[in-house]
Amino acid sequence: KEKSGLKDFLHINDFDKTTILKILDRALEVKALLKSGERTFLPFKGKTMAMIFAKPSMRTRVSFETGFFLLGGHALYLGPDDIQMGKREETRDVARVLSCYNDIIMARVFAHQDILDLAKYATVPVINGLTDYNHPCQIMADALTIIEHIGQLEGTKVVYVGDGNNIVHSWLLLAAVVPFHFVCACPKGFEPDEKTVQKAQQAGISKIEITNDPKEAVRGADVVYSDVWASMGQKEEASYRRQVFQGFQVDEPLMKLAGPKAYFMHCLPAERGVEVTDGVLEAPNSIVFPQAENRMHAQNAIMLHVLGL
Ligand code: CP
Ligand code: NVA
Numbered sequence: 001k002e003k004s005g006l007k008d009f010l011h012i013n014d015f016d017k018t019t020i021l022k023i024l025d026r027a028l029e030v031k032a033l034l035k036s037g038e039r040t041f042l043p044f045k046g047k048t049m050a051m052i053f054a055k056p057s058m059r060t061r062v063s064f065e066t067g068f069f070l071l072g073g074h075a076l077y078l079g080p081d082d083i084q085m086g087k088r089e090e091t092r093d094v095a096r097v098l099s100c101y102n103d104i105i106m107a108r109v110f111a112h113q114d115i116l117d118l119a120k121y122a123t124v125p126v127i128n129g130l131t132d133y134n135h136p137c138q139i140m141a142d143a144l145t146i147i148e149h150i151g152q153l154e155g156t157k158v159v160y161v162g163d164g165n166n167i168v169h170s171w172l173l174l175a176a177v178v179p180f181h182f183v184c185a186c187p188k189g190f191e192p193d194e195k196t197v198q199k200a201q202q203a204g205i206s207k208i209e210i211t212n213d214p215k216e217a218v219r220g221a222d223v224v225y226s227d228v229w230a231s232m233g234q235k236e237e238a239s240y241r242r243q244v245f246q247g248f249q250v251d252e253p254l255m256k257l258a259g260p261k262a263y264f265m266h267c268l269p270a271e272r273g274v275e276v277t278d279g280v281l282e283a284p285n286s287i288v289f290p291q292a293e294n295r296m297h298a299q300n301a302i303m304l305h306v307l308g309l
Helices: 017-035 059-070 091-101 112-121 136-150 166-175 194-203 235-244 252-258 278-282 288-306
Strands: 048-053 074-078 104-108 126-128 157-161 181-185 207-211 223-226 263-266
Touching: 017 136, 017 288, 048 059, 048 091, 059 074, 059 104, 059 288, 091 104, 091 112, 104 112, 112 126, 126 136, 126 288, 136 166, 136 223, 136 263, 136 288, 157 166, 166 181, 166 194, 194 207, 223 252, 252 278, 263 278, 263 288
Parallel strands: 048 074, 048 104, 104 126, 157 181, 157 223, 181 207, 223 263
Antiparallel strands: none
C-alpha cells in the first residue's frame, strides 16, 4: 500500500505533526466548501467504501456514509450480522475480498488486533472507526473542534474525566505528536494502558498527567472532556462502574472549578445524569454538537489523505 501512495488510518501517531495539521487544515477547507452549498467537488466519484460495524453506531456510520456520498462516492453499511468478521469468515479473507470491490475499508471492531489484521491483508486503505483500544477519527474531529473554538490545539489544556478508555488512548497518541497539555482524571484501577501512557510521555512533545483527582485536574482547563463509564462491550459492568466512578461525574460544580473559559466536550453518545449532567451538556459552553458535526469533516479529510487525493 505504502508504495502505491495509499495509507491506512489506524492510530494518530502513525503520522507526524505536519501531516496531522495538514489533514485538519484540509478538513476546514472542505468543510467551508460543503457549508457554502458547493456540490461540484467530487473527488470520490466512482469510488466505493465498505464500512464494517461489529458494534452499534450513529455518528460514525452516518458521518462516513454522508461525507463519502457528498464528495461523490458510494458507501456500503455492513452491520454486525452481515460479515461477522472472525466468526463466519477469517479477517484476512474479509480484507482481501473487500479490497477487490472497494477503494476504502472502514471498520469498527472489538479487538484492536482485528483492525491490524484487516490493514495487513487489505490492499486498499483501512480506516479505524473505533476499536476497544482507540478511536482516532473521533480525536481528529475533537482537535478540529478545538482549533475552531480556541484557535489552536497547541498549548491548550484538555482534561478528560472518567474511564481511561479508547478515547483516552487516542488523546495520548495525539499528544505524542502535537504539543498540548493532556490530563486524564480517572478512578484508581481505571487508568489508561500503561504502555500508551509511556509512549506519549517518552515522545516528549506534550505535558501529560494521569491523576485520580478530578477537582484538582480541571483547574485552568480549556476543555473538560467526558465519555461513558462503560464502553461498548462493557455494558454488563455498567452498574458496578456507576458505583466506582462516583465523584467523576462532570457536573456544574466541577465545571465551575474549571473556570469560565472551559468548554465541555463529549464524543457522544452520552448517558445524561451518569458521567455528565443534563445541565452541563446543555450549557452555552458545551460544544458537543459542533464536535459531532466535525466527525464528518475530519473524516472527509482523512479519506482524501489515505487515497492520496
Ligand atoms: N462518537 C461516536 O463514535 O459515536 P457513534 O458510536 O454513534 O458512532
Ligand atoms: N468509549 C466509548 C466511545 C463511544 C464512541 C465506547 O467505546 O463505547
